[in-house]
Amino acid sequence: MPQDTSPSVAGQSGDFPPFRQRHLISIADLKQHEIIELLDRAERMIAVSRQERKSLNTLAGKTQINLFFEPSTRTQSSFEIAGKRLGATVVNMSVKTSSVTKGETLIDTAATLNAMRPDVLVVRHGSSGAVELLSQKVGCSVVNAGDGAHEHPTQALLDALTIRNHKGTLAGLTVAICGDIANSRVARSNLLLLGALHVRTRVIAPKTLLPSGIEHLATEVYTDMEQGLKGADVVMMLRLQHERASGKMIPSVREYFHFYGLDERKLGFAKSDAIVMHPGPMNRGVEIDPAIADSARSVITDQVEMGVAARMAVLDALLNRNDA
């Protein structure tokens, strides 16, 4: 039997202390040093992903189930690749539910999955708190791949990783998050993560898309793009869900793009070396001008690459705990 000669990140990284968390449900659960440690781990995973042989065996023999109650090809694929690169057996499950039976399905599914003895469940669900509820019913680690408008912690990690790679550091930066803050789990996780690392955060949106109490989560709150973007190092755009553009929250996509869509003129208020981010998929011409999305300042495809690395880091950290 040939010996496994692939590099082991866990083996290489004796300098990483054992990860204490069993699940990754929320950025709010992480201490500052745990966030930094995950980012550092992810840094090493980038190197792995860029080498010719992209496989590690740190999760060999482990079973990862991706359980998606909402369709999301990008996130699911990212987790799938991350798990496979670490040597895990990855099973994708998409669960279609009616709104009436969602809860029953969740608890029932948890019991069924638990009986299959997975090592990690990666869960996306349309209801805030659903992943937390599921984590209470299973014996394995659970990773939140997005729950309602609550959190999307791996997105925040990959965003921070992207920023750090482009700017060299997170310290002293000003990050402006623009768009539908009220309904965005990406915004919440990013505000918590960047806040924990003392990054200056701004949110910019029309009042109808700013949630109550947001001034306690973001360093600054703006309803005007020009003011909000002034001096920003990072401009993070959010996807506008089509149902928000139905006339109740904003009058029209045309007006939204005019005042809140990122174009050349508005981006001009940010620093000249500011980078542009978007969690995808983008609505070109709604929240972002196609020319900006495809410009050299856009790091959107880098975010996708960092996504795999960040998710590898999370899976590796959770499944190689000392008590695992």
Next chain:
Amino acid sequence: MTRPVLIENARIVDPASGTDHPGAVLIENGVITDIALNGPVGVPDGAEVINANGQVLAPGLIDMRVFVGEPGKEYRETLASAGKAAVAGGVTSFVMMPDTTPVVDDSAIVDFLIRRAEAQSLARVLPSAAITRGLQGKEITEFGLLKEAGAVCLTDGASSIQSNSLLRSAMSYAANYDMPFVHHVFDADLAGEGVMNSGLFATVLGLKGLSREVETVPLARDLQLALATGVRYHAAQISTENSLTLLKFAKSRNSKATAGVSINNLCLNENDIGRYRTYFKVNPPLRSEDDRRALIEGLRSGVIDTIHSDHDPQDSEVKRRPFAEASNGAIGLETLLAAALRFVHSDDLDLHTVLKAMTIRPAQILGLESGRIAKGAPADLVLIDLDYPWQVQESALVSKSRNTAFEGARMTGKVMRTLVGGKTVFTHQD
């Protein structure tokens, strides 16, 4: 003829008369026949003598908002189990909400409930009747016939009438019969998909918020319509500081307007939800600490008239769900009094104020003879050990459903004995 009962060596606390004095009470044929505050009371031959050992003897509680699963959802609660839970908590009468299957929107159902409750329930069950057929908010029910059948008030229970014109019409018609009109104030359109108090905490949890205007906008409308129609209006339950301002103004214009508060909103705030704990999902939602403090002040000043349990049994199937999808409601009959006594022990409210809101004020609003310790009044009484320490344990609850928001809570003060119509229906067993 039942045996006379003498309760002696009691601290008689009756908010209706302002009494707080040692004494004895004599009960004959289910009615209070003598009250001795300063001297001995004559003891009829063969009387059962209960030594209260200095415990508080108060009127039995009247709970104005209780949901029962019978008929239709007996697995949640039956009239019998609700009655047992009620008397264990010192509640001798409760208004049963019409949210059953079928809805209590027909006099035959009121009649059925009265007969069934008399046979099954240890506590007195006071049926309410739906304001609109099927609680649909579209057509009004037969108020007069429902009253004749025994409904004590009109309410759409957990539903709230959205149509202004229908509400005006319903209030006008209810005023014909002088029926209490109890309305849950909730603007469904403003509420949208909201599931908890709007604010920072909802934002952090990623849950849609219920703004305070979801309550204050319809309350302002209701109070104006109540004034215009002359109906005896009762805002079923309020939860915000701004509602108190509206009520205060209305009360200065219309002495008939009254309001209630749920014990949940008095004792708990939005932070109790913690990490999506659905037993704390109630309607109105748990509000901020500032709102909660304002509600206590509202009771103290008399702007709020009544405290109720909002007892709403839900099975685990509908509670063990993601927060947004879980049903509203918590049980509360057994914990109502003990939870309310917290305000007495913390010196936020005096004993008279707390008991008044659960005895004589609901009795006055509903036009009942009970709720007081007076000669000729029904002998619906409770003996309370004000200093008895205990902890709420789910397994010890009598109610069929276990969705209590007070699980594990430490309480001081407990009902030791409950009498309905002079008959002991509950005795605390250590």
